[in-house]
Amino acid sequence: MSSGPKKRNFQIEAFKHKVVVDPKYAEKTWKVLEDAIREIYNHNASGLSFEELYRNAYNMVLHKFGERLYSGLVSTMTLHLQSMSKSIEAAQGASFLDELNTKWNDHNKALQMIRDILMYMDRTFIPSTHKTPVHELGLNLWRDNVIHNSNIQSRLLNTILELIQRERTGEVINRGLMRNIIKMLMDLGPSVYQEDFEKSFLQVSADFYRAESQEYIECCDCADYLKKAERRLNEEIDRVSHYLDTKTETKITNVVEKEMIANHKLRLIHMENSGLVKMLLDDKFEDLARMYNLFHRVSIGLSTIRDVMTSHIRDTGKQLVTDPEKSKNPVEFVETLLEKRDKYDKIISSAFSNDKTFQNALSSSFEYFINLNPRSPEYISLFVDDKLRKGLKGVKDDDVELILDKVMILFRYLQEKDVFEKYYKQHLAKRLLSGKTVSDDAERSLIVKLKTECGYQFTSKLEGMFTDMKTSQDTMQGFYAACGAELGNGPTLVVQVLTTGSWPTQSTNTCNLPVELSTLCEKFRSYYLGTHTGRRLTWQTNMGTADLRATFGEVHKYELNVSTYQMCVLMLFNNTEHLSYKEIEQATEIPSSDLKRCLQSLACVKGKNVLRKEPMSKDIGEDDVFSVNDSFTSKLRKVKIGTVVAQKESEPEKQETRQRVEEDRKPQIEAAIVRIMKSRRVLDHNNIIAEVTKQLQSRFLANPGEIKKRIESLIERDFLERDNEDRRLYRYLA
């Protein structure tokens, strides 16, 4: 303020409120409010002026009578709640909850109005004195005077539990009322909800479900029991969503899961005639899915199912694989395996929601029992052979791929993949040479799959076989282009030139070809060696076929498809009527076992007996005489006789193959040992065994004893040496 000649004379005074003179001011004001509260509880608020009441409360607080106001509020509210409590107590039977609900609503409405008129106290006096705010105070007083009233507390809990029990037995109850009551408990605080309701609810539910599960399990079968359990579970979830706190859901579902499922887990799974195993056998997808979903909820529920399933598959698989009946027909054998796999695949995908752990269990079980039968690799190869010869005729490309993929799955389970390779090579050779493969594309597709699975090494020789076939075609074209003119009307020659390394080794046998052919063959040989110097050709007469045009009895003309041996034998009869076994043997120089088989197929097979034999016995004797069967007839113009079909090996053949496989494994083991020692320099015995086994895992299961022998052999040949101090250590010698 500037001091000038004229002084300003006014002062600004602090605002003074009206001074209270009346000593009974507080009591009077409080009386007004007390009466108002009574009216509010009696539903007569519309006759009161808010402004007046608000002003009174405001004035009381302002003049430092906040304490009086607050304590007055507490006592008057308590009084009203006590009378409410009495009327609730007095309610009979079903109207108890109704009465409680009504009074609760009344109290809430009144509380809101009271809070509104006492707003000033709520905002100023209460925070500064750290007292409970009005709304909370109202709830606490309700809780203490009504809910925890000794006559009401237990009655309330029992009524609620009884209603829930009734609903569980199928009665319809008033869910709206329940929702309001439960919400009231929730509003009073989590501890009230839990102590005055939830705890007992969970306890009672556990007892109920324990008893019910006991009852059901005695009289129901597994599928029915699971249906009931599922229904109860859904019921409880429904109940929670309609009138309980959402936090109760996990708790009550845990109770149901524990009582109905976890406690009876094993009994359910192993239930006779209806348990897990029966469901698996009968493809009961729906029941299995239900079991999966329910057991998923309990701890280690799924692993129990998985274990039982695994042992079941292993047992049935083992039975299947070691059953001598089943082993008789390889194609059937593999087909049953594929069926089994498909079945479980379907179960896992539709009922077990493609659970990876179950897939793994399935794979490991299959791996276990497929390798129990040492002939599995051979049979799988035979199955593929059958499919590629005739089984895939007329099948669409996609389906072909499907079948081959399934075969690959079985292939992966094999431990002795090198055995499979050996057989596959043999069968493939026979297929290619007899021209009996149904689809070239299918063959190549399978080779590609094998290459993806096992690497280039596995399939390089197989691919070599295909290349040879193609090259031979080109060679034949070249041959006829060059020498065609000379040959004129002679027999047509088709030669497959096979690279020795790629094809399975066969011993060459002697065989005298008829004159017409031998000259032709020589011509080919000179042509070939003309273009490929430095190579050696050997005729494999035991693998060829021939087409002959034959006339029987001057009348019947047929085209016969026979093996090379059979052709040699038949051509002899162009010059003579009768021939004895000895004569045939001398003329053809075919080894006797092969010759006997050849003659049997020509003379002793019904419908294909182009030769007649005296005597008419099944076996071939040294002195048997053969002649052409003039009365041979056939419905077809082209007759196939005695094709070289891939057979399941006889015992001695099997032994031989197995031996060869073992022999082949030796260098592979040695190569692996050398590779490992070269990089590690020094390694002890156990580690070598482990590393070698790991490296060779993709081809076969290495025998530790065999590995030891190979190590000894390498030591003898100075590739390795034993350490002088520690006999278990080996050292690499550069």
Next chain:
Amino acid sequence: MKKEDTVMLISAEGFEFVIDRKAAMVSQTIRNMLTGGFLETEHGKVNFPEISTTILEKICQYFHWSLQYASLWMYVMMQGMWGAWYPVALI
């Protein structure tokens, strides 16, 4: 203006201020009065025997001012890093 849209505030001297209901609702207390189920709710009239006319007039002016500026969005604009305007807060 319809009758339902307005309320009447009466000062100590008896002056009757008729204002928008929305404007009156700016005050929480008046809002409670008008929606509480008391006497005032029915008639839409509120008596203020302890508030003088001049004060009450100012209060009503405040209500309208508050309403006017509350119905305008005010974005506090802040110039961002690359010169764009970013809305930060809504008043």
